Amino acid sequence: MLVLVTYDVNTTDDAGKKRLRRVAKECVKHGQRVQCSxxxxxxxxxxxxxxxxxxxxxxxxxxxxLRFYYIGNHYHTKIEHFGVKAGYDPEGTLIF
Amino acid sequence: MLVLVTYDVNTTDDAGKKRLRRVAKECVKHGQRVQCSxxxxxxxxxxxxxxxxxxxxxxxxxxxxLRFYYIGNHYHTKIEHFGVKAGYDPEGTLIF
Numbered sequence: 625m626l627v628l629v630t631y632d633v634n635t636t637d638d639a640g641k642k643r644l645r646r647v648a649k650e651c652v653k654h655g656q657r658v659q660c661s662x663x664x665x666x667x668x669x670x671x672x673x674x675x676x677x678x679x680x681x682x683x684x685x686x687x688x689x690l691r692f693y694y695i696g697n698h699y700h701t702k703i704e705h706f707g708v709k710a711g712y713d714p715e716g717t718l719i720f
Numbered sequence: 721m722l723v724l725v726t727y728d729v730n731t732t733d734d735a736g737k738k739r740l741r742r743v744a745k746e747c748v749k750h751g752q753r754v755q756c757s758x759x760x761x762x763x764x765x766x767x768x769x770x771x772x773x774x775x776x777x778x779x780x781x782x783x784x785x786l787r788f789y790y791i792g793n794h795y796h797t798k799i800e801h802f803g804v805k806a807g808y809d810p811e812g813t814l815i816f
Contacts, residue, residue: 628789630726632755659728659785661757680802689755690802693724693791706776706786 627672628693629655629663633683646682647690650675658705723768724789725751725759729779742778743786746771754801 629651633644651657654675655665667675672692679690695702725747729740747753750771751761763771768788775786791798 628724630755630758658787659726659757661755662726662787676800676802683803685803688803689805691754691758692800692802693789694798694800695789695791696798702790702792704772704788704790706772707779707781707784709785 625667625672625697626695626699627655627665627667627675628695629665629675629679630691630693631661631679631683632689633661634687640684640687643682643684643688647679647688650678650682721763721768721793722791722795723751723761723763723771724791725761725771725775726787726789727757727775727779728785729757730783736780736783739778739780739784743775743784746774746778 631647631651633647634640635644648657651663651665654667654671655663658664665672665675676692683690727743727747729736729743731737731740744753747759747761750763750767751759754760761768761771772788779786
């Protein structure tokens with residue numbers, strides 16, 4: 625199923641910047657970056673739990689936010705895109 | 721139906737920062753901010769088209785990115801949240 629992962633990481637300190645990099649790095653392993661803090665991942669239930677656990681270990685639950693949207697298998701008609709396509713360098717210029 | 725709106729606005733110049741503020745302002749009229757660049761909107765098809773048109777007028781299609789995810793009416797079981805809840809001041813400290 626398609627799982628959409630969105631996150632906000634509080635980057636007001638260096639520890640936050642590090643968490644942001646680690647969250648992105650973990651998400652890259654599991655799916656496709658479509659926007660700066662938005663990933664689309666094709667996962668089964670078990671893979672999804674693994675990703676959730678990994679991200680929850682990285683983020684600071686008292687400062688950051690993580691959302692999972694379960695879009696299902698018939699997702700092609702459920703997504704519309706406008707503007708530039710994703711092609712982010714996680715280490716590059718910040719675009720949000 | 722629940723429509724998820726996510727966006728990336730290129731804020732490398734002042735015009736971009738202005739677009740970002742305008743996009744957020746428009747989204748606030750139509751739904752609930754759940755993360756910095758993520759809104760959940762309860763819209764019918766007509767309202768959704770109106771929002772799309774408004775946002776496409778604001779963004780720079782050659783620089784920014786806008787995605788709509790149609791989550792449907794039975795969305796309560798399709799969303800999971802971890803960490804802090806949303807409560808953003810669009811004019812406040814940037815969290816992404």
